[in-house]
Amino acid sequence: MAQTVGRNIAAPLLFLNLIMYLIVVGFASWCLNRFINGQTNHPSFGGNGATMFFLTFALLAGVLGVASKFIGGNHIRAWRSDSLAAAGSTSLIAWAITALAFGIFYLASLSFQFLRSDPIESNRLACKEINLGQHRGWRLRVVEAFIIILTFTQFLYLLLLHASMFSSRYGPGYRDTDYGIGAGPSVDPAGPKGVGGGAATGTRV
Secondary structure (H helix, E strand, O other): OOOHHHHHHHHHHHHHHHHHHHHHHHHHHHHHHHHHOOOOOOOOOEOOOOHHHHHHHHHHHHHHHHHHHHHHHHHHHHOOHHHHHHHHHHHHHHHHHHHHHHOOOOHHHHHHHHHHOOOOOOOOHHHHHHHHOOOEOHHHHHHHHHHHHHHHHHHHHHHHHOHHHOOHHHOOOOOOOOOOOOOOOOOOOOOOEOOOEOOOOOOOO
């Protein structure tokens, strides 16, 4: 079918993002546990002033990302317009939190600095943590790298889910009404007898 083009592209990307989100959850949980226990001097952890905020949003992004991939997997299996609504909304929320962890949404801080006539600095989370420097262990660097990668791959996956807005060959759209495949004409059970609903007409015995 023509509508399987988008599914054939989105399915591998969904699996790839699921694996990366699971890695983010695992490493971010380990790093956050070390941070809470005050073990920031661990060789594979380290960190700086932005680490706590970054790990909090990274862990939240990972959990939401994994949940959205399970719902997205149901949409890939069903590939209908009613399942698209759930998959699209959860994927959008997961991407927004991932982008927040990456630090794209720093417009408020940038505007505040502009009003104060301060030099514009980087106020992003992952980018801010990298710019602050200091020792960052390999586990923390893994979380940073996967958050940066997922910001773009999750956005690409979100675009593939909504590609049907531009062409129906990429999948079902929100306005499609053909939920069933091979279904006959709709029947109104409350309709008049003998006209597509109710009991079938026949001779009275």
